[in-house]
Amino acid sequence: MFDRSRKGERALLLQAQPPGQHDPALLEEFAELARSAGAGVVGTLAARLDRPNPRYFVGTGKAEELRELKNALDADLILVNHALSPVQERNLEKLTECRVVDRTGLILDIFAQRARSHDGKLQVELAQLKHMSTRLVRGWTHLERQRGGAIGLRGPGETQLEIDRRLLAARVKQLQKRLDKVEVQRNQARRSRERSxxxxxxxxxxxxxxxxxxxxxxxxxxxxxxxxxxxxxxxxxxxxxxxxxxxxxxxxxxxxxxxxxxxxxxxxxxxxxxxxxxxxxxxxxxxxxxxxxxxxxxxxxxxxxxxxxxxxxxxxxxxxxxxxxxxxxxxxxxxxxxxxxxxxxxxxxxxxxxxxxxxxxxxxERVHRVVRVPAVSGRLRARLHALGAVASEQLDEAGWAIEIDAPRSLIEPLFGMPGGEGDWLKEALLAPTTVATYNQSGISRA
CATH class of the missing domain: 3.40.50.300 (P-loop containing nucleotide triphosphate hydrolases)
Structure with missing residues (x-):
């Protein structure tokens, strides 16, 4: 094992692309991601990659070249512009004796820095923990097994790795519950806007x-x-x-x-x-x-x-x-x-x-029209309210003067209502006049 640098300010970038493809924009965008995370880019290394190597992601020769370049540039962080498996990440760290972060980890780090709201922080932490769950390694070799000290409890216990996984799973479950509550609150606010x-x-x-x-x-x-x-x-x-x-x-x-x-x-x-x-x-x-x-x-x-x-x-x-x-x-x-x-x-x-x-x-894309609906057609009025399509309404002896303001896609399913109400509503909303009145026997316009 090695002591990981916690600074992460001097970054070496590894960009792998298929043979015959060379897109400088990919590397430039990745360098901008690194700078956005607070790292200084001290060097880059391009690698031709037919298919990912299961051990190092890149070939053994290129991995050795990466280690030599890291030592020459005195980099304390290697950033890889691709998603790495936990095994590939761990093997690269062991070979280079340097902290290795893949593209997913880098973006997660930027999100963790920039999130300001309560739910934003919860969302980032949840994504980080899910990413981290596949990268837990045995780091407590002096605690090979926890053993009970009482009669009947001696013997193999949980490894520290198993405890870490259990604690992490519990935290993920807790965060998911909190985010579910946040989503309920957002949906309530969204419905309030729809009603307005x-x-x-x-x-x-x-x-x-x-x-x-x-x-x-x-x-x-x-x-x-x-x-x-x-x-x-x-x-x-x-x-x-x-x-x-x-x-x-x-x-x-x-x-x-x-x-x-x-x-x-x-x-x-x-x-x-x-x-x-x-x-x-x-x-x-x-x-x-x-x-x-x-x-x-x-x-x-x-x-x-x-x-x-x-x-x-x-x-x-x-x-x-x-x-x-x-x-x-x-x-x-x-x-x-x-x-x-x-x-x-x-x-x-x-x-x-x-x-x-x-x-x-x-x-x-929206319907904005005033229609007059008689009191006997409460079903149509109820459907419009249920959809949040009523901006305002006034009640008088003749019925309701309803101001409809809603997306057209929300209103069009009502055209299929039985009893003639759907056909009337369609004709009323397509009419060139401002106010349409429904009287069950037809449509009159004002």
């Missing part, structure tokens, strides 16, 4: 695309924003008024990254629910990034993992101030495709076009 009929617009995108800066520019908030990966983790909500579709709630969410650890996706499921339950997604893209098409695909994969791939989107190309010639425009390349808006959140360029695109998108 305010549409939710969520900012999503690759990490460091400028989501928090854009959030601040659109809302006047002071959310922490920095030119680093995963600058903010915890979701923030703000109300925006004055749009074509009425007031909205804007949500800033955690950034995505390629090969985001599955444990993190699972642990942050309640946080990412702000994106999954949104009415509209603003997909923020770094317009100056030469790899932006790849980044878009990476974000789409994570959205599919959290069941948000089918939500309507507006593509927001940010950081146009970094382009050779700034562009400010709103476009829709095909009739069924998403709107594209070009902005600079830092300089406040294109924000009016963005807000107009949000209003336009929500207006087409």
């Amino acid at each position: 009929a305010l549409p939710v617009v969520a900012l999503v995108g690759y990490t460091n695309a400028g989501k928090s800066t854009l959030f601040n520019a659109m809302t006047g908030a002071e959310v922490f924003a920095a030119d680093q990966l995963f600058a903010t983790l915890d979701p923030t909500l703000r109300r925006i008024d004055g749009l074509e579709c009425g007031p909205i709630v804007l949500a800033d969410t955690v950034g995505f990254i390629r090969d985001l650890p599955h444990d993190l996706v699972a642990a942050f499921r309640s946080t990412l629910a702000e994106a999954r339950e949104a009415d509209l997604l603003l997909h923020v893209i770094d317009a100056s990034d030469p790899e932006r098409d790849t980044r878009i695909a990476d974000v789409e994969r994570v959205l599919a993992e959290i069941d948000a791939a089918d939500l309507p989107q507006v593509l927001v190309y940010n950081k146009i101030d970094r382009l050779e010639s700034g562009v400010v425009r709103t476009e829709q390349l095909d009739r069924d495709g998403p709107l594209r808006v070009w902005v600079s959140a830092r300089d406040g360029i294109g924000l009016e076009s963005l807000l107009a695109a949000v209003g336009q998108s929500l207006a087409s």
Whole structure:
């Protein structure tokens, strides 16, 4: 065994890629992850990898080269841009006499530094413990077995490793219960917003695309924003008024990254629910990034993992101030495709076009109409209330004047209601008039 350095400030990076593939962007992103964690990159080592070596991940010769380079650079930490098995990680540490952290462990460390809210810290700790559970090793050789001292209790007891695993499993169970309570509270807050009929617009995108800066520019908030990966983790909500579709709630969410650890996706499921339950997604893209098409695909994969791939989107190309010639425009390349808006959140360029695109998108995706329903049609009124689709209502002798404000996808299933109410509701909501009255014998408009 060896004494692990606890500093972790001088990092040597190991980047393995298949033969014939060389993508400098992968190494640059990994170096940025290392710097975001607080490490200083003192060197890099590239390795051609046909398939992972079960012992060292890389071949024996490359592992020896890694050890020599680590000694020459006086590095106290080796970061591997790939997920390692516990055996591979342990063997590399033994060979190099240096602490080894894989990509998953590095991202978990960054999340642990950046989480600020109570539930964010719980989510990170849960993901860390799940990752750690496969990496417990025998570190208590002087306590080979715990033995009972009384008659009938002598003999083999639990190893320290078994005790560690049991304690860790108990802590994971405790954290999961706490997070379940947090999710219940989030769902209650979300239902409250649904009852207030305010549409939710969520900012999503690759990490460091400028989501928090854009959030601040659109809302006047002071959310922490920095030119680093995963600058903010915890979701923030703000109300925006004055749009074509009425007031909205804007949500800033955690950034995505390629090969985001599955444990993190699972642990942050309640946080990412702000994106999954949104009415509209603003997909923020770094317009100056030469790899932006790849980044878009990476974000789409994570959205599919959290069941948000089918939500309507507006593509927001940010950081146009970094382009050779700034562009400010709103476009829709095909009739069924998403709107594209070009902005600079830092300089406040294109924000009016963005807000107009949000209003336009929500207006087409939401139903906002006043209908008059007689007192005898309480079933239709009850269904609308159950869905949280009623913004306001007034009761008079003729019945209810109900203001419906809800996503169109929420209302359309009601078109199948029996007794003519579903057909009437569909006709009323598609009518060009502002107020429609249901009188059981047909529809009259005012």
